[in-house]
Amino acid sequence: MAYRPTARTEATRLVYRQRLLDAARRLLAEGGYAAAGISALAERAGVATGSVYNRFASKQELLAVVFRHVAGHELTAVQQAWADPKPGAAVARAASFMLFAQIEPGHACPMSMSHAVVPVLQRDGEVGRDWLPGLLSRSYDPRLIAPGSKSGLTFGMGMTEKQGGSDVRANTTRAVPMASDPDGRAHLLTGHKWFFSAPQSDAFLVLAQAPAGLTCFLVPRVLADGTRNTVRIQRLKNKLGNKSNASSEVEFDGTWAVRVGEPGRGVPTIIDMVNHTRLDCVLGTTAGMRQSVSEAIWHARHRSAFAARASRFSSATTPSSLTAFESRRTASSSSP
Numbered sequence: 441m442a443y444r445p446t447a448r449t450e451a452t453r454l455v456y457r458q459r460l461l462d463a464a465r466r467l468l469a470e471g472g473y474a475a476a477g478i479s480a481l482a483e484r485a486g487v488a489t490g491s492v493y494n495r496f497a498s499k500q501e502l503l504a505v506v507f508r509h510v511a512g513h514e515l516t517a518v519q520q521a522w523a524d525p526k527p528g529a530a531v532a533r534a535a536s537f538m539l540f541a542q543i544e545p546g547h548a549c550p551m552s553m554s555h556a557v558v559p560v561l562q563r564d565g566e567v568g569r570d571w572l573p574g575l576l577s578r579s580y581d582p583r584l585i586a587p588g589s590k591s592g593l594t595f596g597m598g599m600t601e602k603q604g605g606s607d608v609r610a611n612t613t614r615a616v617p618m619a620s621d622p623d624g625r626a627h628l629l630t631g632h633k634w635f636f637s638a639p640q641s642d643a644f645l646v647l648a649q650a651p652a653g654l655t656c657f658l659v660p661r662v663l664a665d666g667t668r669n670t671v672r673i674q675r676l677k678n679k680l681g682n683k684s685n686a687s688s689e690v691e692f693d694g695t696w697a698v699r700v701g702e703p704g705r706g707v708p709t710i711i712d713m714v715n716h717t718r719l720d721c722v723l724g725t726t727a728g729m730r731q732s733v734s735e736a737i738w739h740a741r742h743r744s745a746f747a748a749r750a751s752r753f754s755s756a757t758t759p760s761s762l763t764a765f766e767s768r769r770t771a772s773s774s775s776p
């Protein structure tokens with residue numbers, strides 16, 4: 441059934457959203473970033489449109505959502521601790537990630553992946569040279585054009601296949617070296633990925649079976665000459681929650697890819713990206729708990745029932761207090 445917020449729920453949401461935006465602005469100002477337009481960006485990313493939490497009417501609408509929500513990526517501008525590494529940069533980035541995840545959780549996954557891929561590409565100078573400047577540029581460029589012509593780049597990740605799940609050694613996607621590449625870096629991939637999040641990204645790290653074994657590859661969505669690479673979206677995942685973040689199933693059919701890291705060392709290569717995204721899962725969950733407890737406390741303080749505020753009833757305050765305690769405990773233990 442479609443989600444229809446009541447006037448009270450909507451008022452609550454707006455109050456908390458305003459507080460979050462104020463906190464985000466303060467954080468941005470402290471970091472010397474321009475905060476103008478942050479509210480409009482969050483609106484465009486879907487926070488205000490109840491429709492994104494509904495079922496989609498058609499496949500076209502689903503596909504439109506993939507691209508509509510790339511607006512959320514503009515927020516990546518403030519998330520790149522790698523671009524300006526200094527003591528406390530990771531803490532500041534974690535704090536801003538938790539804040540922005542409360543404003544618009546749908547953009548957290550692509551933002552996390554674009555952050556998490558950096559150390560992998562820093563270790564592979566040859567591939568990193570082409571992709572790191574765009575990743576660290578602090579600008580978001582939604583155009584579907586050659587990566588070299590873009591002012592900013594975003595990344596996704598594809599490991600899981602239908603038959604293997606977490607056991608990526610069971611992957612069957614094949615990578616065949618292109619004879620035309622004397623360096624042996626370029627390959628053509630054939631197969632599928634069962635989870636391929638943020639398919640609107642500019643490039644993806646994926647795992648595939650090369651002659652030397654499971655190897656990590658970078659798959660661009662648009663090739664250097666501006667033509668589209670063969671990344672066929674079969675379906676967008678119909679997830680229980682967080683529908684504003686698209687995750688997809690894709691097929692590769694002679695898809696151009698460049699090797700990242702050593703041949704046959706796919707898991708040790710991609711695992712750094714995986715680890716960083718999993719750390720962000722903790723931060724994102726902490727953000728969700730923080731938002732829940734704020735809304736529960738606000739509700740208990742302002743709801744009138746039987747001529748009294750609900751905050752006077754222990755049945756309303758006890759769950760809120762417990763949730764507040766858990767939320768704070770999680771926030772302190774998830775700080776990097």
Ligand SMILES: Cc1cc2nc3c(=O)[nH]c(=O)nc-3n(C[C@H](O)[C@H](O)[C@H](O)COP(=O)(O)OP(=O)(O)OC[C@H]3O[C@@H](n4cnc5c(N)ncnc54)[C@H](O)[C@@H]3O)c2cc1C
Binds near residue numbers: 599606607635638687
């Ligand atoms: C919203 C969403 C987005 C995702 N995005 C991506 C993405 O972008 N890229 C990507 O590659 N993947 C992505 N994933 C996939 C995710 O990494 C897989 O869901 C995960 O690896 C689990 O695989 P599976 O669901 O097939 O479960 P399985 O691996 O089949 O596991 C099923 C159950 O069996 C248990 N189990 C499995 N193996 C063992 C064992 N050896 N011993 C004991 N218990 C075991 C597991 O704990 C689990 O409870 C995404 C998943 C979700 C839900």
